[in-house]
Amino acid sequence: MDIKIAWRNIWRNPRRTIIIMTAVIIGIWSMIFLTAFMRGMVVDMIENGIATLTGDVKIYASGFRSDPALENRIRNPGPLAEKVQANLPADAHMAARIRVSAIAQNARHSAGVTLVGIDPAEEAGVSFIGDGVATGQMIRPGNPVDIVVGKALLEKFETKIGNKLILMSEDAAHEMASRAFRIRGIFSAELEATEKRFVFVSKSAARGMLQIGADVSEISVMLENHDRADAVAEKIAAAIDTEAYEVRTWKELKPMLKAYINIFDGYIILWYLVVFAAMVFGIINTTLMAVFERMREFGLLKALGMRPWRILRAVLIETAFILLIGAAAGNTLAFSMVYAIGQRGIDLSMFAAGFEYAGMSSVIRPEIFAGDVVLANAVVICLGLVVSAYPAARAARITPVEAMARN
Amino acid sequence: MSIVEIRGVDKTYQQGKVFVQALKNIDLTVEKGSFAAIAGPSGSGKTTLLNIIGGLDVPDRGDVRVDGNAYADMTRSGMAELRLCRIGFVFQAYNLLPVLSAVENVEYVMQLQGVDKKQRRERAVAILDEVGLSGRYHNRPAELSGGQQQRVAVARAIVSDPAIVLADEPTANLDSKTGEGLLQIMEKMNREKAVTFIFSTHDRMVMSYARRLIHIRDGEIENGKPME
Ligand SMILES: Nc1ncnc2c1ncn2[C@@H]1O[C@H](COP(=O)(O)OP(=O)(O)O)[C@@H](O)[C@H]1O
Ligand SMILES: [Mg+2]
Secondary structure: OHHHHHHHHHOOOHHHHHHHHHHHHHHHHHHHHHHHHHHHHHHHHHHHHHHHHHOOEEEEEOOOOOOOOHHHOEOOOHHHHHHHHHOOOOOOEEEEEEEEEEEEEOOOOEEEEEEEEEOHHHHOOOOHHHHOOOEEOOOOOOOOOEEEEEHHHHHHOOOOOOOEEEEEEEOOOOOEEEEEEEEEEEEOOOOHHHHHHEEEEEHHHHHHHHOOOOOEOEEEEEOOOHHHHHHHHHHHHHHOOOOOEEEEEHHHHOHHHHHHHHHHHHHHHHHHHHHHHHHHHHHHHHHHHHHHHOHHHHHHHHHOOOOHHHHHHHHHHHHHHHHHHHHHHHHHHHHHHHHHHHHHOEEOHHHHHHHHHOOOOOEEOOOOOHHHHHHHHHHHHHHHHHHHHHHHHHHHHOOHHHHHHOO | OEEEEEEEEEEEEEEOOEEEEEEEEEEEEEEOOOEEEEEOOOOOOHHHHHHHHOOOOOOOEEEEEEOOEEHHHOOHHHHHHHHHHHEEEEOOOOOOOOOOOHHHHHHHHHHHHOOOHHHHHHHHHHHHHHOOOOOOOOOOHHHOOHHHHHHHHHHHHHOOOOOEEEEEOOOOOOOHHHHHHHHHHHHHHHHHHOOEEEEEEOOHHHHHHOOEEEEEEOOEEEEOOOOO
16 A cells, blocks of 8 residues: 555656656666766777787796797797696687787888787687788788788888788897798778787798797687686686796786776766766755645644654655656666667767777777666665655654644 | 543743743543533634644643553653554544545555454445445545545544544534534444544534533633533
8 A cells, every 4th residue: 555655646746756757767877878888988998908919818938028028938838838728718719929029121111010920710719810801811821921911001111912021020049030021911900009010920930030949929818708817817827837937817918908997987986976966956856845745644644643664664665666667767778779779889980089099999889787787776776765765754754733734 | 431631731832932822721531432522712722732632742731641541651652553543533624645545545544553454445435334425435535525525534533443533623624514414423423433522613503513512712621511
């Protein structure tokens, strides 16, 4: 009966109820949808950051991180790779690469680059280069002259597919090594910096040029779930010789990215509080109005012997109805918008220059995180009830004599 | 046996700097089964006296005892419990919850009293029949006339066999014919169910129904002696 009474009471003034419900709907919607949007950006930053060549977990020889020189390479990587592979979840991918600083040069230009020796098949599912090239062909495994470069580098060097590109670097014996490659394909990346920085050759070409036998520079692991990086890293570290090798997760490799994520998390909570503060005003106001209009009824109920806590509860049930209906509608709206936008995403290329700088792509796909949805709903419903406790307490405290004097 | 015993009750209200003594040294005893009217002009203290008997207001001085309970010794929740189960109230107007139908209004107090669901409906319907509201069970107050609304209030007041029903000018907002109808119902309930009624009025017709008249003027009882 209390539920029935509350339900009928909220529809005594439908206009007011609808207005406040609308406020709750907009509040919840903005919390969930805009957060999903921001989350989409963050996820995108992480994906870009990790997929570039970072990976979720990376294994190096000790010392490579502080001095990525050729002598800090992983020598005889076979047994290590086997141990790493044995400690990966089934859905993980792993790739071993050679990477070294080099100078790229053609007739007109030269630039510092990172020379990366890869096995294209291994890179699939590990880094962006595993997705293939935008134009031309991928390097062939074992081929000594194939090279794939970024679109931006190609433009900068004013060259094209089929042309020659010289790479120079220091080899294992600290001698200057140089080799001529032929551009076979062009990759494009989310970030121009990536396109200018990396050039890809086959592992055997890199090894031959650098005189490093079968060695590699790093082993990179990609997981389905980036949040599991810590757990996987621990497991690998337990299995290998941590004197000789270092295991690092993306959070350690990309501290900026981690910092961004923390800022976003703080920002989301701040955003929730701002939206909620705006709603609070409406909720208190409406509930106060609804309560003051009916003081005589509360006085009557108290005269009849109704206890204050029961009146408090009655008012809170009414608020709860408004909050729950508003929240349900707000969630539905937010979820359906995210669903409608789906994988197509929202193209922000109009404003994209700034995004690229921050390591994001111009197409944002909103991502709903369960935790955000729970938080948004909890903030609105719990705090909504808390703030309406004040008007409810006013109703509960009225005495019959005061209420009758209100005529 | 007395159901209401009041000794030496004073009540003064303060309005700004003005003090109004609403009740002066009231002594009053009302016997079980009475059908008594507190009669007096407007402002004489009728409402104040009924509110004090009903425990809605607290006297500045004096003792109040209703149905064997000395108010001075009771807690707030004890008072609420007493009002809920032993005292019925009928006010001048706005007696009913507008969102509930006639039968729901009667049922609601029974729910507060803890009467189980099936009994609530049976008893509510039966009492509405007795006050002449068969067929109006499901009307909301706004769909009932003033007289019908007051009858619902009487039905609600007596449905759980209270020790006493206090009615503050229950006919003041009704025309005299409707008012008379309401009094006849109250009197019938008083006779058939032996429920004690105390009602206030300044209307001669209403006074004529009382078996005992308690005249009050300027907060003082002029004649507290039973007519019976
Ligand atoms: N809450 C109150 N505050 C101030 N004065 C009051 C209050 N209630 C009643 N009074 C005063 O007390 C006197 C008695 O009032 P009341 O008991 O309402 O009389 P009646 O019901 O006979 O008209 C009146 O003078 C009235 O103005
Ligand atoms: Mg009065």
